Amino acid sequence: MMSYKEMAANVLEARDRYEEKKKRRKTLMLRCIPAAAGLCLAVVLGAAATKHPLTDIPQPPDIVTETAPVTDEEPVTAVTEAVTTASAAKPGRTTATAVSQTVTKPEVTVTAASDVTTVQGSEPSHTTAAANSIVTEAAVPQTLPIATVPGKQEQTAAVTARTEKVSQSTQAPATVTMPVSPVENMPSPVETAPADPTENVTPTLKEGGPDDPYGIKAVCRKYGFIDIAPANIPEGFELNDIGYEEQEDVNVLFINFNRKRSRPYGGIGETIYLIYSFNKKAEPPDNWDTIIPPPDVENMTSTVNGYEFRHYYSSLDKQLYAIYTDNNQRFTIMVCGSDRQTAESIFTSIA
Amino acid sequence: MENGESSYRRFLAGDDEGMVELIRNYKDGLILYLCSITGDIDSAEECVQDTFIRLAVKKPHFAGRSSFRTWLYAIGRNMAVDRLRSLKRRRQTSLEDAAEISDGTDLERSYLMSERKVTLHRAMRNLKKEYQQVLWLTYFEEFTAAEAASAMGKTRKQTENLLYNARKALRTELEKEGFSYDEL
Secondary structure (H helix, E strand, O other): OOOHHHHHHHHHHHHHHHHHHHHHHHHHHHHHHHHHHHHHHHHHHHHHHHHOOOOOOOOOOOOOOOOOOOOOOOHHHHHHHHHHHHHHHOOOOOOHHHHHHHHOOOOOOOOOOOOOOOOOOOOOOOOOOOOOEEOOOOOOOOOOOOOOEEOOOOOHHHOOOOHHHHHOOOOOOOOOOOOOOOOOOOOOHHHHOOOOOEEEOOOOHHHOEOOEOOOHHHHHHHHOOOOOOEOOOOOOEEEEEEEEEEOOOEEEEEEEEEEOOOOOOOOHHHEEEEEEEEEOOOOOOOOHHHOOOOOOOOOEEEEEOOEEEEEEEEOOOOEEEEEEEEOOEEEEEEEEOOOHHHHHHHHHOEO | OOHHHHHHHHHHHOOOHHHHHHHHHHHHHHHHHHHHHHOOHHHHHHHHHHHHHHHHHHOOOOOOOOOHHHHHHHHHHHHHHHHHHHHHHOOOOOOOOOOOOOOOHHHHHHHHOOHHHHHHHHHHOOOOHHHHHHHHHHHHOOOOHHHHHHHHOOOHHHHHHHHHHHHHHHHHHHHHOOOOHHHO
């Protein structure tokens, strides 16, 4: 049994040892903390530099452009090639998706041209057995997103005039007649087209008028297109831009309507494209009935503003394709990225 | 101000004599109290030393909500309980290897200084540990019920009930040895 003095000595000795240890620990911390802080800072800076190097400057996304060879001599072959390529990408179907993607940059008219080819040329080339594509005219595959719509072949008997279908649209069909006949007064795009091959020509509302709220008609007239424009655009969509492109045998006007996007790049369903293409050297097809649309729709004929369009809608591609031909000229309207009812209502509202 | 509190404040101010005074005044009573927890006097002595080392090293703040002695005994009790827990986790030491354990008879006599109290204290050894604690604090350290509750970490009501049962048990134990409880 310890006396109180012995216990007191033990207690004070333990206290002294603790104080000494505490003092050494404090000195060590005062030396280590700055070094540790510097080390942590170096690690953080190194990690930041590794993840975001100063030399890594983000570049604007490249737009895919690809031009298909233009061959006037063998339009059929060209068509086949183009269609084959398209078939390889998406056999038997129009690639409205490609078109949609392209049109975001209206001045760039070509997307994955392997998927989309313009069938334009001196000879009408129609469906080819190999590709089962729909060809509306001689294929001069160019770098235009407006193109033949490869699809399955169908009997022409399946093609029936569906003017009543159009008239049954919930939207009032466009019945405004043009002051001039389409044949006589179809302007020549060669004569009035500007020299600049591609440009953004988005009009302001000021340029339009009561009958041209988007100013599209004014742009059409400016560039030699038939000055018709849809009066009906679905709610929420706004005119985004209009681009014009002039090529050797075709002039193209892209009209892009977008719904307000919640995502930075939107989606197909939120954009409606109107693509006016004017083939300067197009010839009427030998057999209009051989134009075979995709199997889910039937060819329809609608008279829109005095112009008789052959058109169909592909639910797979979410695209309405309408064409008017007059001898060597063709006027094509494509409504992309919307459902059938919306597409038809837009198309028929063109006035 | 209690002597223990003043000694402790002097020690906190830097006077080591204050700690010496604390140890001198409270060592024996604390050993005997903790003996009722640990079960042997040597463990109790080590616990007491650890208690004073804790005061010297950690320098806990004495708020003054109870007497210094109550506060000190509570710290000592916690140390003893922690020691018991750690001993349970250790291996059992064989009796041959164990050092000789004193029975604390000398301490008992020197601290209690009364044969009557010594008899009572010895009789308490046969009781439950909680009974021993409450009886020691109440009878020998003259703690009030509130102070004993604070030192034991119980409520006052619990302590009073415990004390009642402890007295009954002590009465029985004393009668076994031929003593009359009333005489004590």
